[in-house]
Amino acid sequence: MKHLFPLAFLMLFVFSGTISAQETWDLQKCINYALENNIQIQQQSINTDYYGNELKQAKKNLLPSVSGGLSNSFNFGRTLQYDNTYANYNSNQTNGNLSANVTLWNGFTLQNSIDKADLDLKASLADLQKAKDDIMLFIAASYLEILFAEELVQVAEDQMEVTKLQIERTRKLVDAGSLAKGSLLEIEAQLAGEELNLVNQQNSLQLAYLNLYQLLELPSTEQFKIAEPVLPVVKANGTLLNSMQVFRNAVNIRPEVKSAEYRLGSSKEQVAIAKGSLYPSVSFGADYYNSYNNKYEDLVGDKISFNDQLKNNERYGVGVNMRIPIFSKGQVRTQIKNAELQVLNQELELQSTKNVLRKEIEQAYTNALAALKKYMASNKAVESMQEAFRYTEEKFNVGMVNSVEYNQSKNNLAKAKSDLAQAKYDYIFRTKILDFYNGEIIEL
Template sequence: MRTFTIIAIFCCLSTMAQAQQYTLEECINIALQNNRNIKQQELSKAQRQIAYSQARNDLLPSVNASAGQNFVFGRSIGLDNTYQNTNSSQSSFGVGADITLFDGLRMKHNIDAKRADLSAAEADLEKFKDEIEMSVATAFLQVLLQKELLQIASEQIQLTDSNMNRRKELIKSGKMAHGEIYELEAQRAREEQNRVQAESNLKLALLDLAQIMELEDFSDFNVSAPSVESILSEGVLLSTSDIFQTALLTRPEIKAAEYRLQSSEKEVLMAKSQLYPSLSFGANFGTGYYNMSGRSNDPFHTQIRNNMSNSLGFSLRIPIFNKFQTKNSIRTAELAAENNRLEIDKVKIDLRKRIEQAYHNALGAQSKWKATQKSEISGQEAFRFAQEKFDNGRANSYELFQAKSNLTQTLSDQAQAKYEYAFRLKILELLKK
């Protein structure tokens, strides 16, 4: 099972008062176990396994037993080979076996086709798992982002509370009018609204992740993860050509398309096998009991013993004309194979397109993240300078609030850019697997 191995970490033990913590790997494993689409695909794989097993079993001989009972009323032929008005009954018992010796290699090609179908089903299952992993990873990183945004909102409130405490001390000492506190209180109220909204966004992100995992009870659901910096430190931005060449050898959708082509090519050979003669061998053993009214009949066990017969035989079937069914079957199979060849090209083109888009999105996210890092430095300095001016009485509360709002926005932009870059790296990591 392929999973996003972001980092080897251990989940902290939860206490009774804490929500249960899940790592990314645990979230992925739970989603893979609960997802209905994956379960359906596993059933489809099991069906392909049965079909493959049956194709192999078709090489074995077939054995059948038979029994029959007939009643004749009226005129029937008697022991003296003349017709008489009498009733009779006849019981028959037999066992027969037959095996195909040659059928133009149709059964062999059928085994190969069913093996390819089974491999395609396995590749489809891996593709479903990859999609689930991507969905879980996306939702997981969204939770981490919302957690960081909530932390930023909480820190801004703490900073405002600190300013309010200093302002209250100045008001208390008579160095500042009481009205100077109102703007900070209004700012504190707005920041509290932002914090409440951040809490709501975090709960919604957790709900989305829990629903993807198809948890039955997620009232105390939460996640435990390493810092995003450790995620970014593990990511390597490879070139699109390197990723594409690796993906051609490993991606399940490529493998599935190739296996389906193999299956269709074997079906072409199966259709062509109908042009060849088929040879089968059969063996039969039989006996019976005959009873005619008005005559003296041997006992049942005597007739069963005396009427035993055995037969062996070969059967040769030579196709001559079957209303062009074989010709049309071959052509239909060839068209299906050609369609699968085109499908492989389409899958490769689509994969290359996804890799190119993911790569350029990652480059854009990386540039945005670097730009926000520089903006953070400038924002921190601007806020520090505004704070100093405000403390020295050379700036009003509006100027301080504006500098603080700009810094808060910069920190939020940086967090979003950082997590977007981590997400884009994970997309590239998955595409090359």
Template sequence: MLRKNISIILCLLSISFVGANAQDAWSLEKCINHAFENNLTIKRQEISVEVQKNELNQNKLNRLPDINASSNYGFNFGETGVRDGNDYVFTTDPIHSLSLRVGGSLPVFDGFSQRNAIKKSEKDLLSLQAEAERIRNDISLQITSYYLQVLFDKELLNVSKEQYNVSKQQVDRTKKLVDAGSQAMGSYLEIKSQAAKEALNVTQQENSLALSLLNLAQLLDLEDVSNFDVVFPEIPAVEQINLEDPKSVFNTAMGIMPQIKASQYSLESKELDVEIAKSGYLPSLSLNYSFTSNGNWYLNDKYDYNRPFSDQFSDNKNTYVGASLSIPIFNKFQTRNRVKTAKVGVLDAQYSLAQQKLDLRKEIQQAYADALAAYNNYLSSNEAVESYKESFRYTEQKFNVGLVNSVDYNVAKTDFIRAQSDLLQAKYSYILRIKILDFYKGIPIAL
């Protein structure tokens, strides 16, 4: 009954994987490009970049003059004396009035505040763009890690299936030997139990693969993850290790890693904050211009005061051109404290940059150590696989002729399976670490 249930489960799972393979599988490059186009964190950072571009543009436009126009209209109630020929008379007719003003100012000198504000906006924009690149890099590495986990689970599933097939054949062979009286029933039961365990291991590996695919699909924010699958690329054989010195990799990474650039631009922006704050110590000069005119009239046109509005507008016009000079003398130490605060911001940005450099150095050193350890593990695991393979083959031959019992056979087989698993783990761990080191050297991630 157990064997029948296992067969049904494997049949259903095989149908599921056939459906998955029926659709277009995703390559690593496709996964990364999809994330770049659809990841919400990247999109939000791109919005921040656009906002900063607008701020930079506005700071540049702030060098242009301000020009404004205003107009007022109203009427007054009450008794008013007006000229009527040579006499003054009083009237309660409302007086209507209209005025117009056009004015503007042009900053000539502001202690270099505006010039430094433009430079600061440029640095902030570069910092945000570098931060966007850092986010893309982090997502690329995360996708690569998840992708390699899927490949590892696929290979491990194949190993499990191969071992299960071997066990099924051994069960059939042992049953025949038991029926012929050449093997004890206990051996058959032990082999059958081992086959059941390996069938369960196949199911567990299929579940692990399904979970790895789900994790990758969710990382890509896919709406439909039911049939998601990936391309299994040709993985090059692990060759003689030739790792570049971590110090050399670090020196290369210092010039290309966006997190370093972002921190450097942020530091330069904070330094410009100091210069902007210092502009409060300097005088400011601006040119000013204004034009004004007005006119009044009564709705009752019996009075001589009702001159044509155009004549009034022309007679009452006034033009002003001048300059304004502001010299700071005492402002309750506000400028001094702004400068102090800006200098503290510079110090914090310096610490942040130093921390980014320290983190980068540690990451590269760790990646180098992990790659070296994974390579050594691979060599050891490869030797172990060959050794356990030969040992299992020899034990299997002796078991087939009744020279060893089923317990020894199962132990030899378990050791062989474990060695294969360790080899795959070391292999993909080494590939990931090599990709990380290449990434720090500016080599695009690809399989």
């Protein structure tokens, strides 16, 4: 144990030196890095690109479809000749065709498919924004966790400094015969406990940094130190945004609600698409055909040239085609009913999303209000504990209280400061959540 604390402090010194040698990142830089490198956001971005391609394809489905074919065959034995008679010879024939088709009307299925794909893309974009919002909240919480851990380290260091000063005073009193040596030993034992507490707080700080590195998808070897922001002052008469007011604003701007609304619209378009199969479809088509045979001859036995065959063999035509659905074994009706059920399900999903959002805002408001009350109570407790410790320290210095009472008073003060720090950062984070739901950017 005699070698434990020097070794621990050496490790912490090396760690602190490593951190201080790195660059400083503020909250916005952490958020920007996470938005660019977070895997979940990248996956959602790929998903958005997929729906973008689906929309492009839905629009291109309005264009005509054009196809062509080319075939070559070798014929042996009896072969149909140019004059529509058969003869025995070997020949080589090439056939070519080109056709085009465009849908004129099919129950508005094509346009409804475009509208559906557009809504699916908007829903995916809203999901992408929701993923970004979530990572921003996680980064802000982790950032504040580091600030909280640093403050606890400072409290532990301040506590040790007070104990070291008291050890010097007590040693002088013991040397002068005013106090028993046991008082000095008890305070030195208290210092050992405070050294261990400092080590624990330093470890908590290191773990808080590690949590932030992992959120950023950043290797722990690439370390940095967060910037110390100017935190808002917590005021006793501070007012919080009303939870219902925040909800009324949030329900109109939050991406998760927008996503649910877009998916509801998409499900309605799917109903229209399914109903389109009940109507006739009309299309316009055109085709062209030609062929060449290397053995074709005219009536006098002369070989027919390539150009002449192309002129003589070409065929082309245009036409309008109507397809009328008569009986499909109930498949279309089933598709319509299933699409209508999906609309009902998406309506419930939208309501559920709004309910979850309202609960989250109410919870954030309640937590912020509780944190504010705790902060005010903790602030009074710190003031009282500081005065009580000052009084106890004065009495201890003249031998009116023992070291146990002195250490108890000092520990009470340290705990009150820790509670105050926790309440402060908890309140700041909860208010930031409310501001975020209200459409404001997270800033420190």
